[in-house]
Amino acid sequence: MARKRYTVEFRFSPDSMTWLVRHAGKVLVRHIRKRDAVSDGARFARADPPSMLLVRRMDGSEQERRRYGRVRRK
Template identity: 65%
Template sequence: MDRFLVQFRFSPDSLTWLVVRDGSVLSRHCRKRDAVRIAAGHARRHAPSTLVIERMDGTEQARRRYGRPVE
């Protein structure tokens, strides 16, 4: 099952929300809502999958599951 993350990162030049899959950054966004929208689209296309949305402090805010696991 694929796992997608929306994580906050501080870099010297900006505050960035990352969409991450298996440790690889898929995209960067200035606004969290844009990152969540893009990550949800990836998760839907790769169902069954899980989307974990984090707060700025790295704690889990929400977890969404897409599709059904194959039995």
């Protein structure tokens, strides 16, 4: 079973600068502060194991990966 991926990424639009928590191409929540987005992303990932939270910097580079739950290997 593969891990489900959740992502925290920054988006700039003409009307706002926001941090998005995404899963399967859908935006789950938007936040002004990155720490709030990471907290919500971790909550979603913990509730849906096995999963991974990928946190990105403002420039789009990878900051960290967090894994939740176990992946069973055969």
